[in-house]
Amino acid sequence: MDPDKELLLRLAQTDPSGLGREEREHLALLSRQVLEQPLIMVNSTTSGMVAGAGETWRAVEHYLEERNIGAEIRETGSIGLLSEEPVLSVQLPGRTRLFFRRVTADRVPALLDDIFHMVIPAELVIGQLPGNRQETWSDIRNLDNIPFFALQSRIVLEHCGIIDPFSLAEYVGRGGYSAFLSVIRRYTFSEVCNLVIRSGLRGRSGGGFPTGLKWKTAADTPSDQKYLICNAEESDPGAFTDRYLMEGNPFQLLEGIAIAAYAIGSNRAYIYIRSELKDSVKRIDHAIRELRNFGLLGDNILDSGYNLQISLRKGPGAFVCGEETALIASLEGRRGMPAPKPPYPTATGYLGRPTVVNNVETLSNLPGIIRKGPDWFRSIGQKDCPGTKIFSISGRSRITGLVEVPMGTTFDVIVNKITGGVERGRELKAVHVGGPLGYMIPPALMDLEITYENLKKHQLGMGSGGILVLDDRTCVVNMVRYFTAYVDKQSCGKCIPCREGTRRMAEVMERICSRPADEPDQSALDRFRGVLEMESLSGVMKDTSLCGLGQNAPNPVMSSLKYFREEYEAHVFDRVCPSNICTQLRSWFIDVDLCTGCSICAKRCPAEAIIGTPRHPYFIVQEKCIGCGICYEVCKFSAVYYK
Secondary structure, eight states, X not given: OOHHHHHHHHHHHSXXXXXXXHHHXXXXXXXXXXXXXXXXXXXXXXXXXXXXXXXXXXXXXXXXXXXXXXXXXEEEOOOSBGGGOSOEEEEOTTBOEEEESOOOGGGHHHHHHHHHTTOOOTTTEEEEEOOTTOBOOTTOOBGGGSHHHHTOOOSTTTTTTTSOTTOHXXXXXXXXXXXXXHHHHHOOXXXXXXXXXXXXXXXXXXXXXXXXXHHHHHHTSOOSOOEEEEEXXXXXXXXXXXXXXXXXXXXXXXXXXXXXXXXXTOSEEEEEEETTOHHHXXXXXXXXXXXXXXXXXXXXXXXXXXXXXXXXXXXXXXXXXXXXXXXXXXXXXXXXXXXXXXSOTTTSOGGGSOEEEEEHHHHHTHHHHHHHOHHHHHTSBOSSSBSEEEEEEEEXXXXXXXXXXXXXXBHHIIIIIIXXXXXXXXXXXXXXXXXXXXXXXXXXXXXXXXXXXXXXXXXXXXXXXXXXXXXXXXXXXXXXXXXXXXXXXXXXXXXXXXXXXXXXXXXXXXXXXXXXXXOOTTHHHHHHHHHHHHHHHHHHHHHHOSSHHHHHTTHHHHHHHHHOHHHHHIIIIIOOOTTSOOGGGXXXXXXXXXXXXXXXXHHHOTXXXXXXXXXXXXXXXXXXXXXXXXXXXXXXXSOEEEO
């Protein structure tokens, strides 16, 4: 066996103190905790590549080659600061690692010149990561002293953006796979279930069902074959937690899958993932092959007598396939449509056998729970809701990215303290939590502690964990119109309440946000009736829809009606959008005293609704105007206005 492989496997099975001094030093080199040459790491996750990390990587390669500098360049995941991409980190031998923001390709030569001459550009540096036996940089803040990181508890995200996601050596060198190997050597199936029950871990999506109880149900169901499925579908367009966990630390997820499969007595596990997540697929596929090569997957794993095969299955990306029975149907090769429950998948699931479906974040919590114990996990968060939760922050927030906080943290801490709130001069209008099936939360509830039970008391939920920050430039009604239109398109159509209910809600919201040219006099009454109809429809959909999509589809409508009713009234009765976002409710005019007759508005109008002659005032034909506002944007003389 390869000596490095043998050393890593020994580490995974024993305490590091049991290794000799030379072995520990060699392990530190393998896991890149000690360096012999400079290390440059580029965040190559989805956000990084979109921001230009590919060009940054090539610029670094060119710089090193041109100057004949011996340095190692590696890919890494995201540290969570998605709005600061491309993020690049540099570590010199014997010194702590430095992280830099917005390192585009054109900034690479100057940045590396400075670092190799021991000069740190203050305008680009984010902070430094302290480490054992490493000299710190003076006048540079540690990452955990920066507000974005200081208020987080990065347990699941601990190694994301720090290690190379393609390196099993780095993961094992930092404690990886010790949890799984201790499980298969020291615990029975039921003992592992009991450990997770004691920890209080709950599913990190939907209603937060206790993970250990779900496992125990499947484990206690007699069957010659059981299955573990990792739901990596993450079809919510506003959430990206699972994607970045897979891109940043795929080995952690695979270790969690192995622990869960062992606990329910399964030797077959599947990862069901959206085919569009190409980077995640690439890294998970590579990690599976690495584990097989090391003997940590396959038959008789390290002579333990336990067999496990993990397979990757790509799905079409349908939103409804996030529901476990629809996911199972898709995995079986059928159309992804939900099935009535009971029977639940834990009794009759994939191929009619007991099946447990857990999502990526839930499974990624398991290695830490096994390694540090259930009491450690219970010490984090709230007594009835322990652990942490990862939120995807997007929208009008100053900082967008991934945030991991203890359960019980308030929305105010996440939105205003960790991610910096909205832009200066703007006011927070609402926070939308949970994606298209989520809830509109007003500023008055920002001090609400985030736990499953506490949110339920206020008829709210955290759903997928996506947080969309909205400021005073946002129209809540128009945002809800977008959500209802999206959910209408994503409904599988199997059950009538969801199929017809989502369609009707989308129609009503469209009428509220638009003004047809032939609008009748009684249209305000019709729109008001539509609002009342949505309120009654929501109860029917929640009580009678087959799956969570139909049951939760009314959430954006009902929560926004509850907390932002005055905005609906302005749209319904006054035909005005207070935020001036709903273009079809605007009437555009040209001030003849300010118009110079430059004709640029007429040339740019897509509906040819502006008429006139050059060097004379122009006019807008209201019957033709589509309310796009292009004329307002291009006018240099402030002659265009709206009512």
